[in-house]
Each structure stands twice: as structure tokens, then as C-alpha cells.
Amino acid sequence: MAAFQTPPLGEYPVIPPVREGVMAHSKPFVAKPDLQKPLGFPGELVPEWEKVAVTRLGELVSQSRALQVFLDSCVKCGACTDKCHYYLGTSDPKNMPVARQDLLRSVYRRYYTFAGKHFPKLVGARDMTKEVLDDWYSYFHQCSQCRRCSVFCPYGIDTAEISMAARDIMDSVGLGQKYSNEIIGKVHKIGNNLGLPEPALRNTLDGLEEDVKEATGVDVRFPLDQKGAEVLLVTPSADFFAEPHIDGLIGYAKVFHAAGISWTLSSHASEAANFSLFIGNHDNLQKVAERIREAALELGVKRIVVGECGHAWRVAYSFWNTLIGPFDFLDPRYPAPQHICEVTYDLIRRGALTLDKSANAGKVVTFHDSCNVSRGSRMGGVPGGQFLIPREIIRACVDRFVDMAPETIGETTFCCGGGGGLLSDDLIELRVKGALPRMQALQQVVEEHGVNYMAAICAICKSQFTKVLPYYKHPMDMIGSVHGLVSSAIVLGPKQ
Amino acid sequence: MSALTVLYALLFYVAAATLVGGVAYQCWVYARTPQPLKIPIPPAPATRRGVALRMLVEVTLFRSLFRSNKWIWLFGWIFHVALLAVLLRHLRYFTEPVWAWVALVQPAGLYAGFAMLAGLAGLWARRFLVDRVRYISSPSDHLMLALLAAIAASGLAMKYLAHTDIVALKAFFLGLMAFDWQALPADPVLLVHLALVAALMIVFPVSKLLHAPGVFFSPSLNQVDDARERRHAAGWSARIVHVSRARGG
Numbered sequence: 001m002a003a004f005q006t007p008p009l010g011e012y013p014v015i016p017p018v019r020e021g022v023m024a025h026s027k028p029f030v031a032k033p034d035l036q037k038p039l040g041f042p043g044e045l046v047p048e049w050e051k052v053a054v055t056r057l058g059e060l061v062s063q064s065r066a067l068q069v070f071l072d073s074c075v076k077c078g079a080c081t082d083k084c085h086y087y088l089g090t091s092d093p094k095n096m097p098v099a100r101q102d103l104l105r106s107v108y109r110r111y112y113t114f115a116g117k118h119f120p121k122l123v124g125a126r127d128m129t130k131e132v133l134d135d136w137y138s139y140f141h142q143c144s145q146c147r148r149c150s151v152f153c154p155y156g157i158d159t160a161e162i163s164m165a166a167r168d169i170m171d172s173v174g175l176g177q178k179y180s181n182e183i184i185g186k187v188h189k190i191g192n193n194l195g196l197p198e199p200a201l202r203n204t205l206d207g208l209e210e211d212v213k214e215a216t217g218v219d220v221r222f223p224l225d226q227k228g229a230e231v232l233l234v235t236p237s238a239d240f241f242a243e244p245h246i247d248g249l250i251g252y253a254k255v256f257h258a259a260g261i262s263w264t265l266s267s268h269a270s271e272a273a274n275f276s277l278f279i280g281n282h283d284n285l286q287k288v289a290e291r292i293r294e295a296a297l298e299l300g301v302k303r304i305v306v307g308e309c310g311h312a313w314r315v316a317y318s319f320w321n322t323l324i325g326p327f328d329f330l331d332p333r334y335p336a337p338q339h340i341c342e343v344t345y346d347l348i349r350r351g352a353l354t355l356d357k358s359a360n361a362g363k364v365v366t367f368h369d370s371c372n373v374s375r376g377s378r379m380g381g382v383p384g385g386q387f388l389i390p391r392e393i394i395r396a397c398v399d400r401f402v403d404m405a406p407e408t409i410g411e412t413t414f415c416c417g418g419g420g421g422l423l424s425d426d427l428i429e430l431r432v433k434g435a436l437p438r439m440q441a442l443q444q445v446v447e448e449h450g451v452n453y454m455a456a457i458c459a460i461c462k463s464q465f466t467k468v469l470p471y472y473k474h475p476m477d478m479i480g481s482v483h484g485l486v487s488s489a490i491v492l493g494p495k496q
Numbered sequence: 497m498s499a500l501t502v503l504y505a506l507l508f509y510v511a512a513a514t515l516v517g518g519v520a521y522q523c524w525v526y527a528r529t530p531q532p533l534k535i536p537i538p539p540a541p542a543t544r545r546g547v548a549l550r551m552l553v554e555v556t557l558f559r560s561l562f563r564s565n566k567w568i569w570l571f572g573w574i575f576h577v578a579l580l581a582v583l584l585r586h587l588r589y590f591t592e593p594v595w596a597w598v599a600l601v602q603p604a605g606l607y608a609g610f611a612m613l614a615g616l617a618g619l620w621a622r623r624f625l626v627d628r629v630r631y632i633s634s635p636s637d638h639l640m641l642a643l644l645a646a647i648a649a650s651g652l653a654m655k656y657l658a659h660t661d662i663v664a665l666k667a668f669f670l671g672l673m674a675f676d677w678q679a680l681p682a683d684p685v686l687l688v689h690l691a692l693v694a695a696l697m698i699v700f701p702v703s704k705l706l707h708a709p710g711v712f713f714s715p716s717l718n719q720v721d722d723a724r725e726r727r728h729a730a731g732w733s734a735r736i737v738h739v740s741r742a743r744g745g
Contacts, residue, residue, distance in 0.1 A: 018627045063731050065531040066715045072522070073710035076637050077572065078622065078629035079564035093631045102632065114702040115636070123703075124634035150537045152564035154554070154572075155707055156716035158535060282532070282732055293738070318534045318723045325727045328740055336724035375538055378721060383539060411538040412563075 004429040006471045007089055007436045009443050015082040016091035023092035027138050029426050031176035038185045039284055042174035049173040050128045054111050056172045060165045061108065067165055070157040071108045074098060080149040080159075085414050086142050089433035094139045097149035097159045103135050104166050133175065140166040141177060142430055144420035145278065146371035151411055163420070164280025171279055179424035180275045187288050192237035192271035198224075201270055204240050212250060218492040220250075220257045222265070225299065229264035230331075231256065232296050233340070234272045234316075235307025236459035244480040245462055248308050251483025252340050254490045258354070259347050263305070269295035272312035273459065278421030286323050289315060293324040302331035305338050308481055310419065310458030313339055314376030341457060342379050344486060345389045348396050354491040360398045363453045365485070366445050367391055367403070368438065368465075369413035370458035384410075390457055390482050397489040402449040408441035416456075418464030431464060432471045439472040446474075455482045501680045504690060505672055511697035518701020519709055526713040530731025540721035547720050555711060567622065575615030575644075581608035582651070589666045590673065609652045616645045640703065643696055650689035660686040 033043025046052055061067045080097040082088065087095040094100060102124065109116030109125035116125030126132055145160035170176065186195040196204070205222035212220045223229060233256075239249040256263045269291040276284035296304055304327075306316045316337045321327065327335055347353045367390060379385040387410050395401050408414050417434030445451040456462055456479060465479035481487075541547050553559045558576075561569045585605020587598045620641045623633045654660050660683040671678035680686075699705070712718065720726075729736070 015628075018631050020631075062529060063532065065526060065529040065713060066535060068529045069526055069710045069713045069715070073704070073707040073714070075704045075707050076629075076632050076634070077561070077568050077619075078626065078632065079561055079568055081628035081632065083564070093628065096628055096632065098632050119636075121635070122639070123636045147537060150716055152560055154558055154561040154564075155711045156537050156560070156714040158537060158716050161535065286736060321723055321727045322533060322729055322733045323736060324738065326738065326740065376535075378540075383542060383721075 004432070006432055009436075009440050009472065013088070013437065013440050016088065018093045019091045020093055023086075023090045023095065023142060023430065024135075024138055026142060026427065026430050028141050028422070028424055029178040030137075031178045031181040035178060035181045035185055036171070036174065036176050038188055039171070039176075039181055039281070041171045041176055041181075045174045049133075049175075053133070053169050053173050054107070054128050056169045057104075057108060057165070058112060060168065061112065064161070064165070066158065066161045070101070070155070070161060071105050072113075073155045074101060074105065074157055077154065079152050079154065080157075083149045083152050084143075084159075085146075085148070085417060085437045086144075086430065086434045089417070089436035090142075090430070092142075094135070095142055097153075097157075100139055100143055101157065101159055101162045103132070103139055104162050107132060133170070133173075136166050136170060137175060140170070141422065141427070142434075144371070144415045144417070144422055144434070146415035146419055147375040148371065148412060148415065151375065160420075164278070166280075167278070167421075168280035171281060177279070177421065179426070180278050180421040183273075183275050184279070184284055184288065187271055187273075187275075187291075188284075191268055191291070193273050193275070194237040194240070196237055196240060196270065198267040198270075201240065201265075201267055205265070208246075208250065208253075212253070216492055218257070220253050220492070222249075222253055223263065224265050225267050226262075226264035227299050229262045229299060229301055231261055231263035231303045231305050232269075232292075232299055232301040233263050233265055233305050233307060234269055234292055234295075234312075235265070235340075236273045236309040236312060237271045238459040238463060239307055240270075242459070242463060243466070244477065244484055245308075245459055247484030247487050248481030249483075251481065251485075251487035251490070252305075252307060254487055254492060255340075255344050255347065255353065255483070258490055258492055259352050261343075264299060264301070266295035266299060268298065272306050272309045272316070274312060274315045275421055277311055277315055285315070285319070289320060289323040292320070297329060303334040303338065304330065305340055305343055307340050308457040308459065308483060310370035310372035310460060311376070313457075314372040317377035339379050339389075340483065341389050341393060344393055344483070345380070348393065355396050355486070355489040356491050357397060357399050357489060359488040360485055363398050363485075364400045364402060364449060364451045365394055365398045365453045365455055366401070366442070366451045367394060367409070367482075368416065368454050368456045368461060368479075369409050370456060370461050371413060371415045371419055373457060374411055374413045387411075390455075393482055394455055394485060397485040400449075402445050402451055404441040404445050408437060414438045414441070416458070416461040416464040417468060419458075419460050423460050423464055428467075432468055435464070435468045435472070439468075439474075442474070443472070452478065454479050455485060456480075457482050497677060498679060498682070500682055500687075501668070501677060504668075504680050504687075505677050507691070507694045508672055511694040515697040515700050519706075522701055522706055523709050523713075526710065530734070531715045531719075532729075532731040532733035534719055534721075534723040534728045535715050536719040536721045537716040538721075540719070542721050544720055547718055551712065551718060554717060567618070571615045571618030571622070573615075574611050575619065578608035578612035578615060581605045582612060582648075589662070589669050592666070592670055606655070609648055609655070613645060613648045613652070616641055616648065620645070636703065640705075643692060643699075647689065647692045647696065650685055650692065653685050654683075654689065658683065658685045
């Protein structure tokens, strides 16, 4: 890994001038054949891969109205060019959303449109060559599929859809990304991203019960595979022992305990994350999601609740009903999967939880809206609930809450820089640079309001910031779980 | 009947057929292609009525573009509104008697010709002056602006510099529509103007001008945000079948 410089934070955000090719060297490790095959992909670059890739592209376009419309409709207006955190952080023009789309659009035009077939130079159409493939591998792994650009596109062109398609095509010719594909393989084989087998998981949860008992004197349970429980909790496996994720898990357990809701984790579906989304592969997406349905039916639960994980909540909210529905086996009062924040917020509103803000005294908190929650889902019954509910929970747990600049939160939130299957050490330069816009906004509230804590509801965001905050001279433990704050503030035992 | 009249008559039949047929074909392709998953982009309405309102605001006021970049919005919106006004003004060449409201918008359509040029100039300037937009511009993007600007300029030239016989012109187009061909005035500026318009009609279905029908089919804009309430299935996702497991009693 070549040395690189952390981009400096100015007094205000700037749109950098174009510097061509400065991130062309950024490429994640390639998946070895043994990681490709369990996912149904060829182990290495197949013979005549150019043809295979073009054919796969045609298939994908014919199966997705989104792709078909998005590839045809761009007018190159430039509205998206300054919206991507990776462009703002790197100034490489191929990280401008429209230029990233064009890496694929140019090939689509060449093989599937009249203009591209007959006048390739005129419309910027390109043959599928090794050079193009290299560009794809580099720059489609510099997109976290956060969808910020599509909020600003007059046609709603979603670069994530295009980036997912490109990754699927690369997988189909045998060029996969090690990080994502290794993780998906582990989910298929063992049940979670970390490859944590059932005995180890049980052991971890027992340890947590002891820890919480020691800290609070209360018997808070962390049940596993408990048939007949009311709630199946599906949470990212990072919650089982990564910091600060684990404080979130303890928070969920305390909330269920305080509310008297019986719940369980499942060793069969011990993972909320579904990295198949990132590689755009529908078969894997469905297969990974199916575990949740199987576990819920096996355990006979009445509700499904999803822990703090951004893309998992997008998959749960937007796709589960399609992929593993209908949920007619659930309690008709909770007929769809819920987010843990919806559960906690509902309990707070009903006065079912006692929260003591003094436990979080001294914390001045801001909230990082995670991209997939903000732009791929919703919470509660109202538009914008995904922004309101986590903030209301935080406000109930701390004395001071401050929002970052409006253009950097809510539906125009900036990605943490590590989403979309890029949370890997081989991409650390990209991750640090991609975090620039968020760090800029954070710096401002640190200076103006003394913010010393940033809460999030996404496992990837939490891991990314833990790693990246020190590059920007902030302590790594400045990032935390929303339910970590709940965990500190919640008063267990009989209601006073 | 002059060869010129025959040539232009045939040209406009071909252009009109290409435009209508091409756009209809593309719409059919968009309509038949399934959208297997729910991917609305916020602010996504939770009802069909909300989506209709969103689309209306999007295509009339360019709301997303306004949020994104005020300059592109300004030039782009001016251009599109002016183009609409100019097109409405031109209806007088295709209707007899001229509809009352078409007569009313005539002055607006005239000013719109200049506004259209101004909008195009602004958009074109960005393709040279803003390094990011310069980077993403291909020759076809410049050509499209050149084509539209030339159409606007030649149109204005006929109003202010070299008048043409608009009565004869109207007879030509009414004749085309009735399959009763009339002579076309052989003024050079008019011939250039008409040839460029025909070219625009012909490239429409094979160019980025497809954004006009495309925007209505864009799933991120036209989907209702009700994934949890209604099970969405289309294309490959419609082949996923789970046996109902409703709890008895």
C-alpha cells in the first residue's frame, strides 16, 4: 500500500478541480477461485470473457427497467458531478457519478444502441476491452452505492444500480472482489459474515450476560435459538464483538428486558448483513435473505426485528417482502420486519422505558445518517421517520444533541466512506479520502458546539469511523451506537 | 411540383414516422422491462397520488436539479420552458383556423425564441468553462446543443432578418397533413431551419433526448414507498414463491 496523504480540512467545503487518474491505482484484492465458486461464479477470467461480459450486460438490462432507463436517459448535465464523497475526497473525475456510469454506459452504447453501433466516437461508445475491464474493477470499487447522487439527478439515475450491475458482470466473467465474496461465502457456509460458528456465538452471548450482570446486577438475557420467543432479532455479526457495535447489542437486550419482550437470536441467521446487495447478484441476495425466513419459521417467532445495520435495513425494509415474503406468519399487529429503533422509539413514547440522561453526562452528540437507512428505507409510519426516530431516541438519552450541516445529513447525507463492500484494508486510502465530506461536517460541529460523540446505526459506519477518525485527529471512540447511548441511559429493574 | 417540395415532403414524413415510431418503440421497451425490486429514492411518497405529484413537480419545475445546481437549473429550465412556448407558437402552422389559445401565446413564443438561445448558451458555456462538465462532455453533447441553437437562430433569422412566405409555408404543412402536397417556399434560411428540425426529430429516439420519455419510467422516481405494506414482484422476483404460512386460528 503506497503512502498517501489525508486530505486537509479547510474552513469550508470545496469542490476540487479535476485531476485525472489520481485514483487509478486503487483496486481491491481479487477473489481467488475458491472464493468465487461457492457463489456460483467462475474461478478466474473465462475464455472469451469480452463476449460473456457483453451478453451478461444485455441480460441484466433486459431484466431491469432501472438499468434500461438509467443507461438511456443521462444527458450529461453535470448535476451529480460534485455530489460524490469519493470525488470530493479524491478529485479523480472517474469518481464523478456520471463518469462512473459512463464506464458501463459506453459499453452498453457500443453493443446495444444504434448510435453506439454506428457512431461510437460521436457518443463516446467503447469496445469491451481489458483496459475497460481494469477501469471497471478500479472505479466500480470506488462507489459505495450510497445513492446520494441520485437524489440530485433530474431523472433519478441511481449509480448504485449501475455499479451493482458492473460488479455482477465482473463476477460472471470470473473477476470478483475478495472482501465481499469471502464474506458472502461465510454467510452461506456458517451463517454470518465473521464466520462465527454456533458454539462460539453461544459462548460470546453467555459472556455478555455475565458482563451485564456484573455491571448492572440485573439478569439481562441474550437468548440464542430459543423457540417460541416473540421476537427474532437479526443483527450484524459485528454486534457480537466489535467495538463500539457491541454496546448497541447490549442496548437492544436491555430494551427487550425492560419492556418484557421475549426475544432470541438465531444461529442459522446470525447475520443481518447481506453483502450480495453490493455485488448486485440476485441469486445470492435471495439465498442469503431466505435464511431469515427459515429461522423465523423454525423458531416460531411473531415479530422480526433488525439491529443497527444500514444496508441490512435497506434489504429488510425494501426487499424482504419481495425476496422472502409474504410475512403472513407474523403477528398481524407487526406484519412486517421492524427496525430496533422503531421498537425502542415506540416504547419510549409509551413511557415503557426509564431513561436517565445523567448516565451520558458530558456527551455532546451528533448523528451520522447512514446512507442505506436514509435513501433506501424508512422507519415508522411517516415520511422521514428514518431521520426523526433515531434522533428522538438520542435526545431521550443525552442532554445535548446537535445536527451537522443540513446538506450533509438526512436524505443528502454523506456516506461514511466505507460502505458498499469497500470496508477493507486494501482500500484504506479510498476510505480515508472518501470520509472527507463527513469529517468536514463533523469538524464544524466540533468547533462550533463542542460535539464529542457521533452516533450511528450502521455496523459498517461504526467500523469505518473507528478506523478513519484518527486520520482526522479525532479519537477512534468518538463514534458509537445509538443503542449504546440507550444502554447507558436505561434504568433497569422495577419502574420508579 | 418542384423536386425541393417533394424532397422536403418526404423528409418530414420520414422524420415524423421516425420520431413517433422510435419513441413509441422505446416506451414499449421501458414498459415491458420489469423492475424486480423496490428502489424509490427519497423524498419518496407513500401513495400513488404522492408519486403523481412528485413527477409533476419534477418534470415541470425540475425540482431535483434545483436542489443540485442553481446554474444548470436556471439555464436548463429556461431552455425547456422556452422550447415549449416556441413549439406552441408553431402550432399556428398546423391548424386552420388557428386555435384561440395558440393565437394568444404568439407574443410569448416570440420572446421564448431568445430565451431558448440564452438557455442553450448558458448550458453550452458550462461544457467549456466547468472542468467537471468539460470532462464528461462527448462530441454528441456539443452537437446536440449546436443543432438546437442553429434551429433557434435560423427561426429567429426568419422573423427578423430574412422573412419567408409563411402563408405558403402553412399551406405546405397543412398539405402534408392532408396528403395534398403544396409548394414549399425555396428560401435558404427556411430550408436550413426545416432540415435541422427534421434532423432533430430523426435523432430523437436514438439519442439522449430519450430522457424526455425516460423520466416517466424511472423507478427511483415513480415507485411508491410502500415496500413493507405491499409485496412487490416483477420479472425474476415474481418467480420467487413461498407457500403461505399463515397461523391457523
